[in-house]
Each structure stands twice: as C-alpha cells, then as structure tokens.
Amino acid sequence: MNIRALIIRILRQFRRDKRSMALMIVAPLLVLTLMWLVFDGDRYEPEIAVVDVPSPYVQVLEKQDAVIKEMSEVEAMNALQGVEVDAMIKMDQQSMQVALEGSDPSTNSAVKMTIQQAMKELGPQKSQLEPAFTYIHGSEDLGLFDNVGPVLIGFFVFFFVFIIGGVSFLRERTQGTLERLLSTPLRRWEIVTGYVLGFGLFTLIQSFIIAAYSIYVLGMWMDGSFWYVLLITFLLAMTALTLGTLLSAYANNEFQMIQFIPLVIVPQVFFSGLFNLDALAGWVQAIGKVMPLTYGANALRNIMIRGKGIESFQSDILILIGFAFLFFFLNIVALKKHRKL
Amino acid sequence: MDMVHVKDVAHSFGREEVLKEVNLSIQEGEIFGLLGPSGAGKTTLVKMIVGILEADQGEAWVKDVKMPSLEQMKVLGYMAQSDALYNELSARENLDFFGSIYGLRTKKRKQRIEEVMNIVDLYDHLDKPVQKYSGGMKRRLSLAAALLHEPDLLILDEPTVGIDPILRQSIWNELKRWQQNGTTIIVTTHVMDEAGKCDRLAMLRDGYVIATGSPKELREKSHTETIEEAFLAYGGEKG
Ligand SMILES: Nc1ncnc2c1ncn2[C@@H]1O[C@H](COP(=O)(O)OP(=O)(O)OP(=O)(O)O)[C@@H](O)[C@H]1O
Ligand SMILES: [Mg+2]
Numbered sequence: 386m387n388i389r390a391l392i393i394r395i396l397r398q399f400r401r402d403k404r405s406m407a408l409m410i411v412a413p414l415l416v417l418t419l420m421w422l423v424f425d426g427d428r429y430e431p432e433i434a435v436v437d438v439p440s441p442y443v444q445v446l447e448k449q450d451a452v453i454k455e456m457s458e459v460e461a462m463n464a465l466q467g468v469e470v471d472a473m474i475k476m477d478q479q480s481m482q483v484a485l486e487g488s489d490p491s492t493n494s495a496v497k498m499t500i501q502q503a504m505k506e507l508g509p510q511k512s513q514l515e516p517a518f519t520y521i522h523g524s525e526d527l528g529l530f531d532n533v534g535p536v537l538i539g540f541f542v543f544f545f546v547f548i549i550g551g552v553s554f555l556r557e558r559t560q561g562t563l564e565r566l567l568s569t570p571l572r573r574w575e576i577v578t579g580y581v582l583g584f585g586l587f588t589l590i591q592s593f594i595i596a597a598y599s600i601y602v603l604g605m606w607m608d609g610s611f612w613y614v615l616l617i618t619f620l621l622a623m624t625a626l627t628l629g630t631l632l633s634a635y636a637n638n639e640f641q642m643i644q645f646i647p648l649v650i651v652p653q654v655f656f657s658g659l660f661n662l663d664a665l666a667g668w669v670q671a672i673g674k675v676m677p678l679t680y681g682a683n684a685l686r687n688i689m690i691r692g693k694g695i696e697s698f699q700s701d702i703l704i705l706i707g708f709a710f711l712f713f714f715l716n717i718v719a720l721k722k723h724r725k726l
Numbered sequence: 727m728d729m730v731h732v733k734d735v736a737h738s739f740g741r742e743e744v745l746k747e748v749n750l751s752i753q754e755g756e757i758f759g760l761l762g763p764s765g766a767g768k769t770t771l772v773k774m775i776v777g778i779l780e781a782d783q784g785e786a787w788v789k790d791v792k793m794p795s796l797e798q799m800k801v802l803g804y805m806a807q808s809d810a811l812y813n814e815l816s817a818r819e820n821l822d823f824f825g826s827i828y829g830l831r832t833k834k835r836k837q838r839i840e841e842v843m844n845i846v847d848l849y850d851h852l853d854k855p856v857q858k859y860s861g862g863m864k865r866r867l868s869l870a871a872a873l874l875h876e877p878d879l880l881i882l883d884e885p886t887v888g889i890d891p892i893l894r895q896s897i898w899n900e901l902k903r904w905q906q907n908g909t910t911i912i913v914t915t916h917v918m919d920e921a922g923k924c925d926r927l928a929m930l931r932d933g934y935v936i937a938t939g940s941p942k943e944l945r946e947k948s949h950t951e952t953i954e955e956a957f958l959a960y961g962g963e964k965g
Contacts, residue, residue, distance in 0.1 A: 390826035394812065394819070401814035401855070565810035565871075567778045569827045570799045724778050726794040 387571055391579025392586070398553075399587055409549055409587070413541035413595050420537055421603045431471040431496045434461040438476045445506050446474075451499045465521060472496045474516075481516045493520075498606060534605040535685035536659050536678075542595060542618045543625040543678055544650055546588055551629030551642050554580065559638065564723065573720040577713060580630060581623065588622035600689075608692030614685065617698070620705040621681040627712030628677070634719045653678040658686065677708045727790065729754040729879055729910040730775055735784035736933075737770060744770050746933030748784070752912060752926075757905055759924030760914040761957060766930045768914040769807050772883050775912070776804045788879060800828065803877035807884050807914075809864040813857040817848060817867050820856060821874060828875035842870040845900055847893060862888040869897070880904070880911045886920065898923055918954040927953075929960055936960050 399406055432452040435443055447453045454470060461473040465484060471492050473484045483500060485493055500516055557563040566576055596614045599605045607614075632649065636642045656673030659682075673679045684698035684705075691697070730752040737745045744767040752758045760768050773779035774786045777794030788798045811820055818839060825835040843849045846866035856864065865888050872880060886894045898920070901911055913924065921927055922941045929937045929944075937944055937960045941953055948959040 386829065387827055390823055393826075394815070394823045397819055398812060398814050560813070561806055561808050561810035562812060564773075564778050565804070565806060566827070568776045568799060568802070568804040568806075569824070570796045571827055572796065724794050725780055726777070726796060 387575045388579045388582065391576065392583040395553075395580065395583030396586065405549055405553075406587075409545050409591050410594055413545055413591075414598050416541060417537060417595070417599055417603065420533075421605075429492060429495045431492060431499055432469070433496065433499065434464055434470045434473040436461050436473060436475045438474055442476065442503070442507070445503045446499070448506070449499045449502055451496075474500070481514050483516050483518045485518060485520050494606075501608075533659065534599065535689045536654075536657055536682040538595060538599050538605075538614075538618060539621050539678055539681040539685050540654060540657065542588070542592055543621050543653070543681070544646075546584070546591070546622045546625040547629040547650060548642070548646075549629075550580075550584055550626040551633040551636075551645070552639055554630040555633035555636055555639065555642055558633070567720070567724045573717050573724070573726075576720065577630070577716045581626060581713065584626050585619075585623060588626065589619055592618035592622055605689065607689050609688035613688045613695065613698075617681055617684045617688065617702070617705070620702065620709065621677065623709045624677040624681075624705055624712065627709050627716060631712050631716050631719060634722070652676070657682040677705060680704045680708075727754060728752060728787075729756075729789060730758075730912070731787040731790075732771070732775065733784050733787070735771070735774060735781045735786065737767075737774070737779075737781045737783075743933055745781070748930070748933075748935055750928055750935060750938070752910065754910055755905060755908055756925040757901060757911045757913065757923070759921050759927040760912065760930060761916075761921055761927055762914075762930035763961075764916075767933065768930055769883055771930065772881055772912065772914060776802065776881055800875075801878040803872035803875065803880045805868050805872040805880075805882045805885055809868045811856045811864060811867060811871070814855060816853045816855050817843065817859075817870075818852045820867065821871060824871045825874050830875060838874055838876075842873045845873065846870045846897070862890065862893075865889055866893070866897075878909060880909055882911065882913045884914055884916070886915070886917065894920075918952065918957070921953045921957075929957060931961055 430450050430452060432454065433446065434454050434456045435446065436456060436458045438446075438455075443453060443455070454464075456464065456473075458475065461470070464470045465473050465486055468486055471486050475482045475484070483496070485496055497518070504514075504516070557566075563576075567573075592615055596611065596618055600607045600611065600614070628649070632645050633642060636645070652672075653676045656676050657678040680701040684701035687693040687697045695702075728751045730750065732748055732750040735745055735748040736743070748771060760771065762768050770779065774781050775788065775793065777786075777788075777799060780794075786793045788795070788802065791798050812823070815823070821839045821842070822835060825838060830838060839852075840849065843852055846869055848863060848866055848870065851859070851863065856867065859867065865885070869882070869885055872882065886897060889897065901913075902923075905911060913920070915921055924941065926938065926940050927944060928935050937947070937956075939947065944953065944956045944960075945951065948956040950956045950959050
C-alpha cells in the first residue's frame with residue numbers, strides 16, 4: 386500500500402515533468418541517431434567477387450545490398466589487390482572461403498553482414514557451410530564498429546537513468562520531502578523500493594523504445610532475441626538508478642550531481658568494450674571488472690552481434706542483478722543517516 | 727502521563743554545540759510553545775521529538791516510547807519549517823500521497839482532504855499545482871498535510887510564518903478546537919502574541935531551557951508586563 390502510493394506519486398510527477406520524460410526517451414534516440422549517421426551513414430554496398438559459386442548462392446547474394454561480380458580467380462585476386470572489389474567468395478563442395486580486402490573495418494562488417502544475411506535466407510541446411518574469412522590487410526579485430534552499437538544502447542540507458550534518478554532523489558532531500566517521508570511510518574526499505582519500482586516501470590518503457598528504435602529503425606546489427614536485449618537494458622537501468630540515488634546522498638545540489646558524470650559515467654565508457662583492452666596490463670583491465678556497464682555491454686554484444694544464447698551471458702545477468710541489489714541495500718543504509726529506524 | 731518527554735538532550739553540528747542540556751515535559755492535551763532566538767535550536771529539538779534526528783546524547787520519548795518509533799509516527803503530525811511539498815503535483819495529489827502513506831482508505835482520504843483544505847481555506851485551489859501557490863498558501867498546505875490523519879500529537883515548526891493576521895487567527899481557533907478534542911500541540915514561534923496563546927512555554931537559549939511555565943507565570947516571575955519583555959528579561963539574566 387505504502388509502496389503503491391510512492392509509485393503512483395512518482396508516475397504522476399513524471400506525467401507533469403514532460404521535459405525529464407523527454408530527456409529519458411528522446412535524448413537517447415537523438416544521440417543514437419546522430420551516432421548512426423556518423424558511423425553508418427548510407428550503409429555501404431560492398432562489391433563482392435564470386436568465384437565458382439553455385440548459382441543458387443549467387444542469386445541470394447544478389448538480393449542483398451551488394452554488388453556481385455562473377456570472375457575467375459585470377460581476375461578476382463587482381464581486383465582485390467587493386468581495391469576494385471572488397472571481397473572475394475570462393476566455393477567448393479565442402480567449404481566457402483571469403484577473402485576480404487580488410488583495411489576498412491566498416492567495409493569488413495558490411496561484407497560480413499551481407500554474407501551472414503544471405504546464409505540466413507538460404508535456410509538451415511545450406512547455411513551449415515561456415516564461411517571462413519581471411520584478410521589480405523588487417524584482421525578480424527578491426528571490426529571494431531560492430532561493437533559500438535550495443536555498447537551505445539547500454540551506455541545511453543545507463544547515463545540518462547543515472548542522471549534523472551539521481552537528481553530526483555536528490556531533490557527529494559533538498560526540498561525537504563525526504564525528511565517529511567521519514568517523519569511518517571514509512572520504512573526506509575519501502576521508500577527505496579517505491580523509488581525503484583516507480584522508476585522501474587518507466588525505465589522499462591524507456592528501454593523498450595530505445596532498443597526497438599535502434600534495432601528496427603536504425604537497423605543496428607541484430608542477431609539475437611529482442612527480449613534478451615530488453616532484459617539487459619532494463620537491468621542496466623536498474624543498476625544506474627540505484628547507483629544514482631545512492632550517490633545523490635553525497636551531492637548537495639544538482640550541479641554536484643552532474644559532477645559525478647566524469648567520475649562515474651565516463652570511465653565506464655572506456656572500459657566497456659568500446660576500445661580494445663586486450664593489450665593492456667592486467668590491472669588496467671581489472672578496473673573494468675567493477676563497472677556495471679562492462680557486463681551490460683558484453684551481454685548486449687553477445688546477444689546482438691554474435692546471436693548467442695543465454696548461457697553466454699547468464700553470468701553478466703547475475704552480476705548486474707548483484708550490482709543492483711548491492712546498491713539497493715546501500716541506499717537503505719545511507720538513509721540511516723536521517724533516521725536510524 | 728507525559729505526552730512528550732525530552733531527557734538530557736545534547737547535540738552538536740560539527741564543533742557548534744547547539745543543545746547543551748535540554749529537559750522538557752509536555753503534558754497530554756496542552757498547547758506547548760517553544761520560544762527562542764533564531765538559531766537557538768528549536769528546529770533541532772523538534773526534529774528529535776519527531777524522530778528524524780538522533781541526539782548525540784539523551785533521548786526523546788513520545789507517550790512513553792523512545793523515538794524514533796514507527797508506531798508513534800502514525801499518531802504524530804509534523805509540519806516542517808520549510809515546506810516539504812511536491813511542486814509538480816497539485817494540492818490534492820500531494821495530500822492524496824501523504825494520506826495513503828498513513829493508510830487512509832480512498833473514501834476516508836477524499837473526505838479528509840476536503841476537510842483539511844477547508845480548514846486552511848484552500849478548498850478552491852485543490853487542483854492547482856503547488857508551484858503556482860504563493861508562499862503563504864504553501865505554508866497552509868503543509869499544515870493541511872500534517873492534519874490529514876488526525877494525529878494525537880501535532881508538531882508545528884513556525885506554522886504561521888507568511889500567513890495574514892485574519893487567517894492566523896482562524897488557524898489558532900482551529901488549534902484550540904483540536905486541543906479540546908484531546909490533541910497535544912507543540913508550536914515553535916517567534917511571534918509573541920502567539921506565545922501568549924499557549925498553555926505553557928519553554929524558552930530556549932544558548933543550548934539550555936532558560937525558563938518554562940505558563941505565560942502568566944513567566945511574566946510574574948520576571949516582573950514584566952508582556953511575554954516579549956519576559957523573554958528579554960530571561961535572556962538578559964543569562965547573558
Ligand atoms: N544540518 C545542519 N548542519 C549544520 N548545522 C546545522 C544544521 N541544522 C542546524 N544547524 C545549526 O544549528 C543551529 C540551530 O539551528 P535550528 O534550525 O535548530 O535553529 P532554530 O532555533 O530553529 O532557528 P530559526 O528560528 O531561525 O528557525 C544553527 O546555528 C544552525 O546553524
Ligand atoms: Mg527553526
């Protein structure tokens with residue numbers, strides 16, 4: 386009953402505060418769109434040379450957004466060296482070899498996407514054939530931009546929920562209503578739960594819109610289940626919310642809340658997989674291990690890019706839930722400062 | 727039985743000793759006034775009674791239960807010195823929220839909201855968002871919120887600041903009426919003619935209660951004509 390009252394109140398406040406609502410939903414969509422324009426622009430149509438590829442395959446490939454040219458192997462190699470084509474596909478009975486020119490990561494991913502899309506359309510039997518990729522220049526690791534999309538979804542959800550959640554809890558304290566709430570028979574855990582659920586309902590909608598927009602409107606590379614994406618973004622939002630309300634206890638005004646962004650939010654971007662950390666010292670990599678976004682981004686990449694099942698990211702889910710619960714309890718403890726009961 | 731009992735309370739903020747040794751007993755059914763210069767620690771003391779501030783030393787009891795106690799908070803109404811309201815929400819939504827927290831059922835809640843808004847003369851502004859309220863209107867709405875659940879003990883921190891004399895008079899008439907129904911009321915105030923309306927007063931200064939008693943007793947003991955003079959006389963004696 387008490388918790389319900391809190392939830393209703395929070396939702397009513399949201400309804401009144403159209404700007405915050407817009408910030409949580411429209412701002413991420415806007416920034417994602419801008420990023421998409423920069424990284425993606427008009428999706429590049431790769432030019433692919435096919436050598437000895439059976440005609441059913443060629444037909445499917447031609448249906449993709451790609452320019453397909455049938456050549457002999459020598460012609461194709463020359464074209465590849467001269468960057469007249471981006472890739473060459475060669476097939477025999479058992480295997481499918483793809484040679485990529487390789488120097489531009491976004492071209493690489495465009496080629497891969499074309500081939501994977503074609504394999505999907507061919508249906509399960511024929512797509513048994515695993516394409517083997519080789520690179521004339523560069524390597525597979527260069528496909529960095531593939532990683533960006535899912536990380537961005539996770540990041541924006543985290544960022545905006547952190548700010549809005551933190552600021553509204555801060556305001557509760559500075560405008561005196563928190564003290565007022567503590568003078569009522571509300572328990573501390575009820576206050577925190579009410580907040581988490583009230584905002585939770587809203588972030589669920591937010592996560593849904595952001596994920597759906599990125600995948601279905603911007604056409605972000607998506608190989609897994611939408612519901613998994615929603616689950617992970619929601620867990621990230623909950624972690625961000627509980628962390629934001631917790632840290633708001635250490636800010637005296639909105640501006641000080643904003644000061645947490647460079648301390649808490651920005652470092653997470655660097656460690657969440659946007660940049661390749663494999664070459665760094667162990668202790669540097671370990672910093673990422675204490676950051677929620679690392680796990681959320683990892684799970685999102687596994688779902689969206691690699692199309693993996695739940696077993697590949699269930700530990701990420703557990704860790705995110707762990708973070709959210711940890712921050713949740715720390716919130717309850719932090720309220721002890723005002724009332725020990 | 728004492729409604730409120732404050733025992734040997736001392737409290738500091740950092741190095742500033744605000745309360746040094748405060749003892750108070752407030753009886754059931756009285757209007758008790760807490761007087762003192764700005765910064766004397768009235769709000770600090772009142773928060774301890776409400777249970778939202780823990781004293782460094784000593785304790786506060788409400789109806790023989792040590793605060794903070796969730797049971798006692800159910801029968802206590804608190805109006806803070808600064809209005810604790812949700813500005814985006816309308817008055818009705820604010821009261822609806824506080825009413826639900828105290829467990830008032832939908833029908834009862836609706837009825838009480840209308841009652842208290844009539845008392846503070848804001849009935850016509852029920853659906854106005856609080857951010858469009860004037861200072862005095864917010865003050866009155868805070869008072870309404872404290873009354874909503876018909877508490878046995880009403881703690882009002884400077885309730886009439888920013889309220890015009892006519893309305894102030896009618897609020898005091900209401901306070902007297904609730905007192906007759908058995909409500910115990912604690913008010914902090916700077917306004918001396920209000921102090922005169924209390925059954926008993928405590929003067930807080932330099933961390934101590936320098937005098938307690940009915941307004942009449944205080945005037946007689948200090949050989950003065952008005953509360954204001956008594957207040958100054960006691961203050962002078964100390965300092
Ligand atoms: N949260 C706080 N942190 C630090 N100092 C505080 C805090 N709250 C109050 N004080 C200090 O304690 C002293 C007493 O404050 P308090 O608010 O209790 O005074 P008051 O008697 O209610 O004054 P007024 O009549 O102006 O409301 C003041 O000197 C104030 O600076
Ligand atoms: Mg005060």
